[in-house]
Amino acid sequence: MSRADKLVIALAVLLLPFLYLQFWGNHSRGEVVQIRVAGGEDMILPLDRDKTIKVAGALGTSVIEIRNRQVRFIDSPCHGKQCVLTGWLHEDGQLAACLPNGVTVQIVGRDNQFDAVNF
Amino acid sequence: MKLSIQTTRDDQRIAWLTALAITIHIAEGALPSPIPGVKPGLANIVTIVCLMHYGWRTAVWVAILRVLVGSILIGTFLSPTFALSLSGAVASVTVLGLASRLPLGLGPVGYSLLAAMAHMTAQFFTAYTLFIPHQGLFHLLPILMTVAVVFGLGSGIIANQIVKSTSINL
Numbered sequence: 001m002s003r004a005d006k007l008v009i010a011l012a013v014l015l016l017p018f019l020y021l022q023f024w025g026n027h028s029r030g031e032v033v034q035i036r037v038a039g040g041e042d043m044i045l046p047l048d049r050d051k052t053i054k055v056a057g058a059l060g061t062s063v064i065e066i067r068n069r070q071v072r073f074i075d076s077p078c079h080g081k082q083c084v085l086t087g088w089l090h091e092d093g094q095l096a097a098c099l100p101n102g103v104t105v106q107i108v109g110r111d112n113q114f115d116a117v118n119f
Numbered sequence: 120m121k122l123s124i125q126t127t128r129d130d131q132r133i134a135w136l137t138a139l140a141i142t143i144h145i146a147e148g149a150l151p152s153p154i155p156g157v158k159p160g161l162a163n164i165v166t167i168v169c170l171m172h173y174g175w176r177t178a179v180w181v182a183i184l185r186v187l188v189g190s191i192l193i194g195t196f197l198s199p200t201f202a203l204s205l206s207g208a209v210a211s212v213t214v215l216g217l218a219s220r221l222p223l224g225l226g227p228v229g230y231s232l233l234a235a236m237a238h239m240t241a242q243f244f245t246a247y248t249l250f251i252p253h254q255g256l257f258h259l260l261p262i263l264m265t266v267a268v269v270f271g272l273g274s275g276i277i278a279n280q281i282v283k284s285t286s287i288n289l
Binding site for chain 2: 003008012013024
């Protein structure tokens with residue numbers, strides 16, 4: 001093995017901890033909240049501005065709160081309250097949904113057109 | 120009318136080496152893998168040996184033909200698997216081309232490691248842009264890169280032994 005080979009190995013091995021720190025250490029924080037209502041317009045709101053939003057869904061009004069770069073359902077006119085029980089969302093890609101009311105809330109980092117493509 | 124194609128010594132060598140690479144590629148495809156899509160990439164040993172003995176041009180032919188013919192034989196031609204395979208092969212031969220033109224004095228181990236990492240990076244971003252455009256995919260990147268470094272080193276050490284124990288008869 002030449003010295004150049006050893007240098008490449010050293011650089012490659014040094015790169016690995018950096019990758020682990022970068023992608024596992026600090027969880028990527030989302031930038032915006034995407035609120036979708038079945039049959040309605042999508043709403044995009046910034047995560048860094050605290051706000052309480054009322055969204056009209058199929059059953060009634062869902063109340064969504066943005067605070068401290070987090071977002072949650074406060075109330076929704078459904079029976080199970082799964083959306084409220086989901087609690088705070090703060091990481092990129094996290095999602096809460098109230099299916100009876102047809103409202104979903106997701107934290108998005110970039111423009112995602114779809115989750116995945118399978119063949 | 121009888122049609123005959125004139126083949127050069129070079130063509131025949133590329134054909135032989137590609138056949139060897141395809142055999143390894145398909146044999147490896149039959150091995151079970153703990154993580155889907157993670158393969159040792161032993162066929163790349165052939166690419167590295169080609170680069171060391173016959174130069175970059177031969178290595179490119181062997182790497183790209185292996186991906187094409189291998190995918191036709193396995194039945195993944197033009198599928199997502201093929202897109203991933205091809206992007207990886209193109210990236211690794213590009214990096215090998217750059218590295219072999221620079222006066223670095225790299226050996227098989229360095230080349231193999233660089234190629235493996237370029238291969239994985241290209242595949243990752245192909246997968247991210249075309250098939251799974253989700254931020255969550257980035258959580259896999261450190262693991263995939265670790266695997267690439269380990270297998271790249273392994274393949275490089277094997278290629279190093281092969282290069283040392285074979286002589287070139289041009």
